[in-house]
Amino acid sequence: MSAGADSGQVVGAAEVLAGRRRVELLRRLRTGSPFGGTIGLVGVVLALAIVAVCFLGPLIYSTNQVDVDPLKAFLPPSGEHPLGTDSQGFDVLGRLMEGGRASLQIGVFAALVATVIGTLYGATAGLAGGIVDAVMMRFVDVMMSVPFLFVVLIVSTKFNSSAWSLSLILGLFSWLIPARLVRAEVLSLKTRDYVLAARSMGASGPSLVFRHLIPNSLGVVVVNITFQVADAILAVATLGFLGFGLSYPHTDWGGQLSAGVNYLLSGYWWLIYPVGLCLVAVVLAFNLIGEALRDTLDRRRTL
Amino acid sequence: MSAAADLGTVSATRVLDVRDLTVAIEAHGRRLQPVSGVSLHISAGETLGLVGESGSGKSMTGAAIMGMLPPGGTITGGSVTLGGRDLRSLSETDYRQVRGNDIAMVFQDSLTSLNPTRTIGYQIAEPVRIHRGASRKEAWERAAEVLSLVGIPRPAERLGDYPHQLSGGMRQRVMIAMALACEPKVIIADEPTTALDVTMQAQVLTLLDGLKERLGMAMILITHDMGVIAGRADRVNVMYAGRIAEAADTEDLFAAMRHPYTHDLLASIPLLDQDRSARLYSISGLPPDLSERSAGCPYASRCRRVSDACTALAPELIEHMPGHAFACWHPMPPQSSPVLVARRQANDSRHEETVEDATPPRLAVSGLVKEYDVRRGWFGASARLSAVAGVSFEIAPGQTYGLVGESGCGKSTLGRTIIGLERPTAGEIRLDGLDLEPLKGGEGRRRRRPIQMMFQDPYASLDPRLRVAAIIREPLRLAGDADRSAQDARVRDLLDAVGLPTSVLERLPHELSGGQRQRVGLARALAVHPSVLVADEPVSALDVSVRSQVLNLMKDLQADLGLTSLVISHDLAVVKYLADRIGVMYLGKLVEEGAGEDIYQAAAHPYTAGLIAAIPEPVPDVERAKPAAAVTGELPSAIDPPSGCRFRTRCPLADDICAVREPELIDLGAGHKVACHFPLRVG
Numbered sequence: 005m006s007a008g009a010d011s012g013q014v015v016g017a018a019e020v021l022a023g024r025r026r027v028e029l030l031r032r033l034r035t036g037s038p039f040g041g042t043i044g045l046v047g048v049v050l051a052l053a054i055v056a057v058c059f060l061g062p063l064i065y066s067t068n069q070v071d072v073d074p075l076k077a078f079l080p081p082s083g084e085h086p087l088g089t090d091s092q093g094f095d096v097l098g099r100l101m102e103g104g105r106a107s108l109q110i111g112v113f114a115a116l117v118a119t120v121i122g123t124l125y126g127a128t129a130g131l132a133g134g135i136v137d138a139v140m141m142r143f144v145d146v147m148m149s150v151p152f153l154f155v156v157l158i159v160s161t162k163f164n165s166s167a168w169s170l171s172l173i174l175g176l177f178s179w180l181i182p183a184r185l186v187r188a189e190v191l192s193l194k195t196r197d198y199v200l201a202a203r204s205m206g207a208s209g210p211s212l213v214f215r216h217l218i219p220n221s222l223g224v225v226v227v228n229i230t231f232q233v234a235d236a237i238l239a240v241a242t243l244g245f246l247g248f249g250l251s252y253p254h255t256d257w258g259g260q261l262s263a264g265v266n267y268l269l270s271g272y273w274w275l276i277y278p279v280g281l282c283l284v285a286v287v288l289a290f291n292l293i294g295e296a297l298r299d300t301l302d303r304r305r306t307l
Numbered sequence: 308m309s310a311a312a313d314l315g316t317v318s319a320t321r322v323l324d325v326r327d328l329t330v331a332i333e334a335h336g337r338r339l340q341p342v343s344g345v346s347l348h349i350s351a352g353e354t355l356g357l358v359g360e361s362g363s364g365k366s367m368t369g370a371a372i373m374g375m376l377p378p379g380g381t382i383t384g385g386s387v388t389l390g391g392r393d394l395r396s397l398s399e400t401d402y403r404q405v406r407g408n409d410i411a412m413v414f415q416d417s418l419t420s421l422n423p424t425r426t427i428g429y430q431i432a433e434p435v436r437i438h439r440g441a442s443r444k445e446a447w448e449r450a451a452e453v454l455s456l457v458g459i460p461r462p463a464e465r466l467g468d469y470p471h472q473l474s475g476g477m478r479q480r481v482m483i484a485m486a487l488a489c490e491p492k493v494i495i496a497d498e499p500t501t502a503l504d505v506t507m508q509a510q511v512l513t514l515l516d517g518l519k520e521r522l523g524m525a526m527i528l529i530t531h532d533m534g535v536i537a538g539r540a541d542r543v544n545v546m547y548a549g550r551i552a553e554a555a556d557t558e559d560l561f562a563a564m565r566h567p568y569t570h571d572l573l574a575s576i577p578l579l580d581q582d583r584s585a586r587l588y589s590i591s592g593l594p595p596d597l598s599e600r601s602a603g604c605p606y607a608s609r610c611r612r613v614s615d616a617c618t619a620l621a622p623e624l625i626e627h628m629p630g631h632a633f634a635c636w637h638p639m640p641p642q643s644s645p646v647l648v649a650r651r652q653a654n655d656s657r658h659e660e661t662v663e664d665a666t667p668p669r670l671a672v673s674g675l676v677k678e679y680d681v682r683r684g685w686f687g688a689s690a691r692l693s694a695v696a697g698v699s700f701e702i703a704p705g706q707t708y709g710l711v712g713e714s715g716c717g718k719s720t721l722g723r724t725i726i727g728l729e730r731p732t733a734g735e736i737r738l739d740g741l742d743l744e745p746l747k748g749g750e751g752r753r754r755r756r757p758i759q760m761m762f763q764d765p766y767a768s769l770d771p772r773l774r775v776a777a778i779i780r781e782p783l784r785l786a787g788d789a790d791r792s793a794q795d796a797r798v799r800d801l802l803d804a805v806g807l808p809t810s811v812l813e814r815l816p817h818e819l820s821g822g823q824r825q826r827v828g829l830a831r832a833l834a835v836h837p838s839v840l841v842a843d844e845p846v847s848a849l850d851v852s853v854r855s856q857v858l859n860l861m862k863d864l865q866a867d868l869g870l871t872s873l874v875i876s877h878d879l880a881v882v883k884y885l886a887d888r889i890g891v892m893y894l895g896k897l898v899e900e901g902a903g904e905d906i907y908q909a910a911a912h913p914y915t916a917g918l919i920a921a922i923p924e925p926v927p928d929v930e931r932a933k934p935a936a937a938v939t940g941e942l943p944s945a946i947d948p949p950s951g952c953r954f955r956t957r958c959p960l961a962d963d964i965c966a967v968r969e970p971e972l973i974d975l976g977a978g979h980k981v982a983c984h985f986p987l988r989v990g
Contacts, residue, residue: 211785
């Protein structure tokens with residue numbers, strides 16, 4: 005036991021603490037297992053690079069993505085158009101940024117919606133136990149067996165596809181996995197002594213959920229968010245590819261891919277490869293981050 | 308260490324000789340040295356006790372001898388010689404020939420040390436097939452033979468059982484049988500009975516002792532329990548911070564100890580015949596961090612007799628008298644163990660129950676029953692497990708009531724029911740005359756707030772993601788009757804009360820030591836000014852030297868705050884130190900109740916008497932004079948408890964009436980109550 009520090013420093017230390025925690029998390033990410041550390045770093049760098057290009061890129065490289073110009077259709081890559089132009093005469097690099105923005109927005113928002121719903125649902129079911137838990141989880145089982153893409157297709161034709169509506173629809177159909185994960189975690193957490201201690205002090209259900217159960221299952225949740233983002237981006241791409249994605253003048257990577265496929269035999273490779281590679285890279289990046297997070301969090305648990 | 312540390316006369320029968328053993332472990336970029344220059348030896352038919360607190364290097368020494376150091380661990384110096392053969396020079400293949408064949412190990416936790424997917428017969432036969440090249444059938448026969456040796460009835464029928472079908476005591480016997488299967492020369496028992504109840508512990512220790520004699524093995528008994536050592540070891544090595552502090556014959560050590568650590572360690576153990584008014588001695592501070600090597604004596608920072616010489620240079624282990632070595636610059640004058648002294652003083656201090664007045668009880672439990680439905684198998688019929696079967700007791704304001712019993716007796720369930728974590732099946736719990744049971748929801752939570760709990764495991768009972776300040780503030784926040792700054796002030800007061808510096812406020816639980824965490828748990832329990840404190844095994848997860856610190860603290864706070872407490876523990880000595888009245892539980896029933904001295908000195912129930920006899924005391928003469936095993940057999944299942952008196956299946960006095968009629972709790976006078984048809988004491 006070291007000698008007592010000045011008591012005054014504790015009061016205003018909230019911000020310092022928050023900062024310290026963030027630094028701790030970053031340090032853990034870097035100093036993870038010898039392999040996981042570098043893998044996680046690669047994922048973070050890749051994801052940051054893609055986000056930077058999509059969101060900051062247009063500031064440096066601005067292109068007209070609204071007005072169709074048939075005269076400029078199918079130009080191969082050149083100094084003026086580094087990745088050429090597509091069938092409508094849009095600059096492909098600019099279109100890539102435009103589509104990437106939409107894909108990332110939808111992916112992240114859908115993952116957040118899914119995680120919030122899933123975490124609350126799972127924690128409630130796990131804490132309640134008994135019949136409530138059984139009914140809630142059977143509902144999840146039923147939802148799991150509904151072909152999700154099919155429903156999304158139907159719903160998205162009913163409503164006008166915008167980035168917000170698409171991500172909401174995706175989110176509403178992908179909270180099942182986080183719900184199961186959080187429930188399993190809560191089932192084991194709720195028998196821990198510190199949860200019993202809080203109960204014995206008179207903590208109510210919501211207080212237990214928000215103060216002890218959710219914070220302690222956050223590890224699982226955070227790891228799952230990254231995989232959810234990757235999954236949602238892929239789902240958006242699938243929808244776009246099938247023609248149920250965003251409508252003109254907006255675009256997403258799936259729509260671009262499907263437009264490019266029409267000219268597969270014409271040798272217009274710049275319509276396929278750049279967007280395909282971007283899609284692979286962003287999904288890979290989020291999966292790597294998730295994997296590394298899982299490693300570090302698991303390791304901390306065994307310590 | 309020098310050769311002078313070599314103890315006793317050199318004999319030809321010396322089986323195992325360890326000299327200057329030093330072990331280093333590299334993990335997470337840190338280098339620890341858990342064992343530093345340890346020398347020990349052992350002869351056939353001898354038991355060497357290796358005693359120390361956690362982190363003293365005792366288990367690591369055993370692992371080094373077995374050649375089974377954890378990943379990153381290496382022997383960096385010294386020698387290990389088994390029957391003239393240098394084990395350090397052996398290749399891994401050759402070492403495998405030694406392991407299980409010449410040296411065998413009995414592990415602490417029989418549940419994780421046995422493979423759950425193999426029958427016990429297969430597991431006992433395995434070493435025989437590996438080392439003796441025996442056929443499947445021969446090995447199986449040998450397995451039956453050793454199983455009968457460890458006292459398992461009808462061994463041939465048991466060979467096909469899986470570990471989960473056996474009780475804890477049985478599994479520990481199986482572990483011993485596995486170790487014995489190849490008739491090893493040396494057997495290393497690492498905390499062989501720590502996971503067992505005292506009555507079972509007595510049985511297993513007696514078994515180990517007898518086997519060692521019959522088979523002429525040498526045994527190294529590694530334990531933290533001075534009582535176990537006193538009764539079973541021929542010689543004792545006391546370890547501290549990876550070194551041997553004192554080594555002597557058992558009688559010699561207890562009668563004329565020299566090292567201050569040995570003395571302090573014994574002085575901080577609460578004893579059954581402890582004078583309750585005298586405070587336990589407590590060693591200040593914490594054991595040293597093994598990653599920092601200092602030149603001085605490792606005990607210097609906690610020692611009462613410390614001088615400049617101690618911090619400058621570590622004393623060597625020197626044999627000052629034949630057979631008695633110690634490593635200390637300022638040894639204590641040869642004195643008998645503080646335990647023996649306390650024993651002498653405590654005699655005839657038996658005091659009569661004084662408080663039997665008319666003040667209404669603070670907490671009154673009457674006819675409390677808690678049963679659980681358990682299903683056997685997937686579709687099996689459900690059965691009723693009777694955890695608590697009609698327990699009644701009262702605690703007067705400001706008094707401490709102690710509940711003792713072995714695991715499975717329902718004492719923890721009772722505690723959890725009282726604080727409202729479980730709903731009783733029947734019965735009442737009254738706080739200041741108000742029945743708490745019918746109250747539900749917010750009202751129930753508010754009414755139960757005066758009852759707070761201190762939990763057993765200081766590692767599990769604090770939320771790992773909350774800082775200490777938030778942990779202690781939680782009950783205040785839940786009570787919601789003070790603003791934030793008042794709460795902060797209260798948290799600071801509480802820290803002060805439990806003797807923690809304010810610097811721990813922003814730490815996370817994993818940054819604290821076990822003793823500090825338990826203090827945080829106590830501070831949290833006291834936060835809302837409870838009138839009743841329920842402490843479930845408050846110190847059983849702590850090391851001896853830290854345990855006495857926490858016990859003293861609890862006792863002081865109880866007196867200062869006028870708390871009414873319920874202390875639940877398997878350790879009668881702990882309960883007796885803290886409690887005014889004691890209740891003994893057996894299989895869901897309260898079998899005896901009375902003042903601490905009455906229970907200890909004049910136990911009326913055969914179970915209480917057996918329990919007291921089974922508790923190992925750190926006094927060699929007393930331990931050796933004890934009968935083999937006071938309470939025999941196993942705890943019956945609570946799903947189908949015995950009819951009549953629940954203890955009758957293990958009771959030496961049981962008669963026909965015990966199976967038919969359940970004994971009532973009758974008063975023998977002065978508040979000493981017993982539930983037995985044939986009490987050992989009448990009136």
